[in-house]
Amino acid sequence: MSVPADETVGDLPVRDVGLTLAGIGGLQESSTTQNVKARQAVSRISRKELEDRFLRLRDENILLKQHANKQEEKIKRNEISGFRREIT
Secondary structure, three states, X not given: OOOOOOOOOXXXXXXXXXXXXXXXXXXXXXXXXXXXXXXXXXXXXXXXXXXXXXXXXXXXXXXXHHHHXXXXXXXXXXXXXXXXXXXX
């Protein structure tokens, strides 16, 4: 028996974020140190590049929210149809 494919599987690319310091096992830096490093990294990037990155991330966030909403609606439909089968 095959499992039906999700119709939204091909809609969004999966983003690999890689390992974080917290994910390596306790190698966390203080938030102040992280903040300083982040500010230094941002100061090296041009305003245009920052704006491009921001807009790209915002668009990606919107797509992910839409995908999550589709998934939630599909779950609701499946729950309702399952409930109807139990009644009959």
